Amino acid sequence: MQQLSVVILAAGKGKRMASDLPKVLHPLGGKPLLAHVLATAGDLEATARLVVHGHGGEQVKTLFIHERGVQWVEQAEQLGTGHAVAQALPLLDAAGVTLVLYGDVPLIRAETLRPLVAAAQQGKLALLTVELADPGGYGRIVRNPQGQVCRIVEEKDATAEERCLREINTGILAVATTKLRGWVAQLNNNNAQGEYYLTDVVTLAVRDGVMIEAFTVAEPEQVLGVNDRGQLAQLERFHQRRQAERLMREGATLLDPARVDVRGTLTTGKDVVIDVNVVFEGTVRLGDRVRIGSCCVLRDAIIGDDVEILSHCRIEGAEVGAGSQIGPFARLRPGSLLAAGVHIGNFVETKKTRIGLGSKVNHLTYLGDAEIGAEVNVGAGTITCNYDGAKKHQTVIGDRAFIGSNSSLVAPVRIGKGATVGAGSSVSRDVPDGGLCLTRAPRRDIANWRRPVKPKKG
Ligand code: UD1
Ligand code: CA
Numbered sequence: 001m002q003q004l005s006v007v008i009l010a011a012g013k014g015k016r017m018a019s020d021l022p023k024v025l026h027p028l029g030g031k032p033l034l035a036h037v038l039a040t041a042g043d044l045e046a047t048a049r050l051v052v053h054g055h056g057g058e059q060v061k062t063l064f065i066h067e068r069g070v071q072w073v074e075q076a077e078q079l080g081t082g083h084a085v086a087q088a089l090p091l092l093d094a095a096g097v098t099l100v101l102y103g104d105v106p107l108i109r110a111e112t113l114r115p116l117v118a119a120a121q122q123g124k125l126a127l128l129t130v131e132l133a134d135p136g137g138y139g140r141i142v143r144n145p146q147g148q149v150c151r152i153v154e155e156k157d158a159t160a161e162e163r164c165l166r167e168i169n170t171g172i173l174a175v176a177t178t179k180l181r182g183w184v185a186q187l188n189n190n191n192a193q194g195e196y197y198l199t200d201v202v203t204l205a206v207r208d209g210v211m212i213e214a215f216t217v218a219e220p221e222q223v224l225g226v227n228d229r230g231q232l233a234q235l236e237r238f239h240q241r242r243q244a245e246r247l248m249r250e251g252a253t254l255l256d257p258a259r260v261d262v263r264g265t266l267t268t269g270k271d272v273v274i275d276v277n278v279v280f281e282g283t284v285r286l287g288d289r290v291r292i293g294s295c296c297v298l299r300d301a302i303i304g305d306d307v308e309i310l311s312h313c314r315i316e317g318a319e320v321g322a323g324s325q326i327g328p329f330a331r332l333r334p335g336s337l338l339a340a341g342v343h344i345g346n347f348v349e350t351k352k353t354r355i356g357l358g359s360k361v362n363h364l365t366y367l368g369d370a371e372i373g374a375e376v377n378v379g380a381g382t383i384t385c386n387y388d389g390a391k392k393h394q395t396v397i398g399d400r401a402f403i404g405s406n407s408s409l410v411a412p413v414r415i416g417k418g419a420t421v422g423a424g425s426s427v428s429r430d431v432p433d434g435g436l437c438l439t440r441a442p443r444r445d446i447a448n449w450r451r452p453v454k455p456k457k458g
Contacts, residue, residue, distance in 0.1 A: 002121050003048070003096025005177060006041035007088045010034060010103025011054030011075040016228040022060050024103035026232055029239045030263025030281055033226060034060065036106035038067060043110035044117065047096065050088045051103065054078055080195030081171065082187040089184060092177050097121055099174040100198065104226045107235060107242075108172065112217055120174035124211040125202065127152075128172040130220050138168035139199050141214060149212045152199035156192035167216075169199060170223040179210060247274075252286075269305065293328065301332075304340065318350075321357075339374070356399065368392070369411065373399035379423065381406040398433060 014023025024034035031039075034051070041049045050071045053060055061072050075087045085100060092098060097120040099113060116126035127149065129141050140162050142151040152169045153162050183204040187196045205212055217223055221238040224231065243266070244257035252272040254260050259276040266280045269288035278292050282300035286292075290303050293311035302319045309315070310327035317334030320326060324342040332344070335352035342355050345362035353367045356374035361367065363380035369392050370384050382403050384395040395409045398417030403409070408426045415421060416433035425439040 003093045004044060004046045004117060005048040005050065005092045005096060005098045006044065006046040006101055007085055007092075007098055008034070008037050008041070008049065008051045008101045008103050009081060009084045009171075010060070011052050011078050011084055012104065013054070013078075014104070014227070017226075017232075018229075022057075023226065025060060025063060026226070027263075028106050028226075028232065028236055029243070032063065033106040034064070034103045037101050037103055037108070038064070038070065040108055040110050040113070041099075041101065044099070044113060046099070048091075048093065050091060052084045052087055080189065080193070081198035082184055082196035082200065085180070085198055086184045086187075086196070089177075089181050092181075094178050094181070096177055097174055098177045098180050100172060102171055102225060105171070105223060106226065107224070107239060108222050112215075112222055113172070113174075115215055116172070116174040119213045119215075120176060123176060124213045125179070125205040126174040127202070127212065127214045128170045128217055128223065129167050129214045130170055130217050130223050131166050132168055132220060133166070135163075135166050135168045139171075140165040141167040141169055143167075149202060149214050150206050152197075152202050154191065154193070154197065154199065167214075170217065171198070172223065173198075173201075175201070175205075175210075179205075179208075264299075275311070287322065296327070367395075370395040370397065372397045373401065373417065375400045376403070377401075378403045379405035379407065383408050385410045 010024045012023065017023050025032045028036060038049060048071065049069060050073055052073050052075050054075050057074055064070060071091055073087045073091065075084050097117060099117055116128060119126035137155055139152045139154045140158055141149055142153055142162060144150045183201040186204060187200050189196050191197060202212060224235060226232045226235060240261055243262040244254055244260055247268055248254060250268055251270045252268045252274060254274050256276045260274055261279045264280060264282045266284045268286045271289045272286050273291045275292060275294040277295045279297045284298045284301050286303045287305035289306045292309045295311050296309055296313045299316040301315045304320055304322035306323045307320050308325045313327040313330045315332040318332040318336035320338045321340035321342060323340050324338055326344045329346045330344045331349045333351035336350040337354045339355060339357040341358040343360040343362055347364045348361050349366045351368040353370040355372045358374055359372055359376040361378040365378055365382045367384050368386040376397050385408050386392050393411035395411045396414040398415060398419065400418045401415045402420045404421050404423030404425065406424045407421050410426065410428035413427055414430040416431050416435060418434045419431040420436045421427055421431065422438035422440060425437055427437055431437040
């Protein structure tokens with residue numbers, strides 16, 4: 001195997017995005033455009049990945065600081081795609097082949113690129129082309145009467161006849177690095193745009209008798225670039241359709257594949273059912289037979305087998321044990337760790353809280369910084385008062401305890417195993433195992449009580 005260097009062109013300003021964020025940092029499927037391209041280069045096991053950046057370079061570099069094995073090259077002035085590649089060439093290992101990709105063409109797949117790399121390894125110049133009904137704006141592939149590629153002509157330099165050609169240049173090419181070096185050094189900017197065109201290497205390859213092989217990509221979306229937010233939205237939809245199709249292939253039922261968004265990595269077990277308008281972010285794992293109601297957001301979560309999540313829940317940084325039932329309208333915040341068979345009902349919020357086997361928290365409750373045993377029943381309106389204005393404190397509730405409705409558990413506090421807290425209590429001292437704690441104010445009754453009356457208006 002020869003070395004593979006991937007050069008990613010990303011120096012464009014992206015003016016049409018009308019944004020302060022560099023174009024290649026705009027997210028698609030929850031990840032910056034450039035991250036998709038770097039990942040594809042990774043899938044190809046590239047030995048080197050170079051990003052040619054310009055405007056906003058520092059911001060881009062900072063975001064990818066933890067990405068290993070990426071080299072950054074600045075192209076201070078944008079003098080064309082050929083000039084951009086020239087900036088990277090001195091850093092490339094001469095022994096291998098170079099593949100040119102684009103930071104704003106995010107959905108290209110490794111499988112599409114492999115044949116190009118193989119052709120380059122056989123000494124050819126490999127181009128990726130696509131047939132478009134409307135080729136406007138793109139460089140056209142010009143072939144000779146024998147059907148061999150002989151030139152790429154940019155729209156602005158093309159004759160009326162050439163503009164009718166529908167096979168266009170995607171810009172993606174692969175070739176031996178030494179050949180590319182030789183050709184790029186010979187490029188000039190005698191053209192309509194006064195730029196150094198990378199596409200002119202085709203003419204130089206013909207001159208040098210190097211075989212050119214054009215590969216056509218069947219899915220145009222793979223080679224579409226993002227120039228404005230409309231195109232970004234279009235590619236986002238395409239990416240989401242891809243994810244939805246994958247999920248269905250893997251055994252998930254999507255009630256409407258057009259209304260589920262995966263902004264990260266989602267893995268699903270068998271016979272999962274996902275209702276409409278569910279958003280997955282970060283890394284989410286769903287077990288077998290998980291059912292998710294409409295309008296839920298799950299972010300960085302692990303959901304066990306047979307869990308049912310009813311509509312309108314937000315679950316983030318949480319683990320839900322098998323057979324649990326969550327929602328509707330529940331919020332599990334980071335550090336919520338639920339054992340099997342737990343019930344969390346409507347308007348319940350949990351944070352940094354462990355809940356044991358079979359415990360129930362069915363309505364209107366906040367549990368923060370808590371450790372809750374098995375078979376506990378937390379009544380409606382229970383609040384762990386975990387924050388004293390300066391520090392967070394822990395609440396511990398033992399197995400089989402029963403917390404009456406509308407209780408405040410003022411942390412740090414411990415409710416013993418099998419203990420009972422009477423409804424409406426404010427508990428600020430520990431309750432021993434098996435005990436009852438009741439802090440209700442004594443009741444007063446006054447018969448025939450007359451409420452104050454408003455004076456009658458004159
Ligand atoms: C280029 C191709 C054209 C092809 C089209 C596909 C050339 C001369 N033309 O045209 O045949 O159909 O892409 O989209 O190559 N860039 C730099 N530095 C530069 C110039 C560009 O990094 O100096 C980067 C841009 O950020 C962008 C990419 O290269 O990602 C393409 O540049 P762009 O100016 O959009 O090229 P086109 O004129 O569209
Ligand atoms: Ca372009």
